[in-house]
Amino acid sequence: MGNSAISQLAGFFDSLGSTLKSCLRLLPAIGGSGPRRADGVADGRPLVILGNGPSLRRCLDEDMEMLRRSDTLAVNFFANSPEFMQVKPRYYVLADPHFFDKADSDPNVRRLIDNLNAIDFGMTLLIPAACRRRARLFDNPKLKVDTFNFVAVEGFGWFEDAMFGMRRGMPRPRNVMVPSIMAGIWLGYKRICLLGADHSWLSTLTVNDRNEVVSVQPHFYKEDEREEKRIRQEYVRHPLHEVLDSMAIAFRSYHRLQAYAASRGVSIVNATPGSMIDAFPRGEIS
Secondary structure, three states, X not given: OOHHHHHHHHHHHHHHHHHHHHHHHHHHHOOOOOXXXXXXXXOOOOEEEEOOXXXXXXXXXXXXXXXXXXXXXXXXXXXHOOOHHHHOOOEEEOOOOHHHHOOOOOHHHHHHHHHHHOOOOOEEEEEEHHHHHHHHHOOOOOEEEEEEOOOEOOOOHXXXXXXXXXXXXXXOOOOOHHHHHHHHHHOOOOEEEEEOOOOOOHHHEEEOOOOOEEXXXXXXXXXXXXXXXXXXXXXXXXXXXXXXXXXXXXHHHHHHHHHHHHXXXXXXXXXXXXXXXXXXXXXXXX
């Protein structure tokens, strides 16, 4: 047997193993599904996903009117910024279990929940299906809570595509941008634009003299000291190779998302200046 045949056989069994593992992860998600097609997306309007990277600051300062006229999706702590009530996003995604597990002990999370419950405009909040019991945290009638399967799907390409299409899972969701993009596809948008998706983690990554990994996570807003401390503690617990592996997973997932989106006629445009994401075509939000 030649090297090529051996390589193909190894690849087959690798995909088979990943598919079987994904099936086990998907078992709890059989009864759940992601968001359905949204109303009013047939007119070709794009979905603008607002990452919280530092480059979003300029867009908020210079293009607020454009954002107010757009279908926007915000994430994580965006609701704690003054611009939240100006942008009035149509969608909001929370994926990290921290937002649900620490609702009573983390003041930043508590403020986020209070701000979401204070909206005077209609918005859909998307949360992991595993956290659906915590939906009771959100009691504003203008805030519709929907769920998505926060499940990594890997294996044969046809299997991944089928599970993505059935809203059972997504490429490995290293961060909130992956489920946000997948939600945009599920909602029926044919053009998705990314802002504030700097992903400049590598330029801030260092190791101190105690062999602790230090990573600054810059955002468009000034970080709260308690949140900075929490992030530092998260990284200290992991050696450098694990941190780099985690980052590689995120960038790999974007390439899988790009391939899936293209096969569905969806255009993902990265309009973030200086972004480190190399999977999506660069362009302007317009």
